Amino acid sequence: MAVKEVICNDPKEREKYKEALIAITVDESLKRYCQRIGRHDFWGGESELLVLSKLCKQPIIVYIPEHEHRRGGGYGSGFIPIAEYGAEFRGGWGKGNNKKNVVRLLYSGRNHYDLLR
Incomplete structure (x- = not known):
């Protein structure tokens, strides 16, 4: 949920995670990603680890x-x-x-x- 908040809900904060944004948008649009990350069956990967390491x-x-x-x-x-x-x-x-x-x-x-x- 922390990754979703940073990447999907705060455009200003999102800019701090350009490497993760690139990894996310290679396969899908940011809009689609933000829909998927909020689902209970979403599994995180490299993009989420990039954000979490920096965020925490x-x-x-x-x-x-x-x-x-x-x-x-x-x-x-x-x-x-x-x-x-x-x-x-x-x-x-x-x-x-x-x-x-x-x-x-x-x-x-x-x-x-x-x-x-």
Whole structure:
């Protein structure tokens, strides 16, 4: 609902999320997107992660299972990062208490993500 409010309800605020707007409007009009995002069966994806990372000032890294990355098969038990959002919010040395823990998500196909702990 936070993404809907920012992208669909506030044209001035929407301008802060140009990267997400581009991703959204590649496949559909903004009007159509705003209709769909309000439905209970809407699943978020990359566009929503772009907005949420910035809106919440939260670093997010998306992973896939290692075995899905290998073309020749194999049974790796690790995870490979495939996307990172909000890296600027990670903090670091000398920045005091501004450091945020990264939210790690496992991408499970199409637009489904699970929290990776």
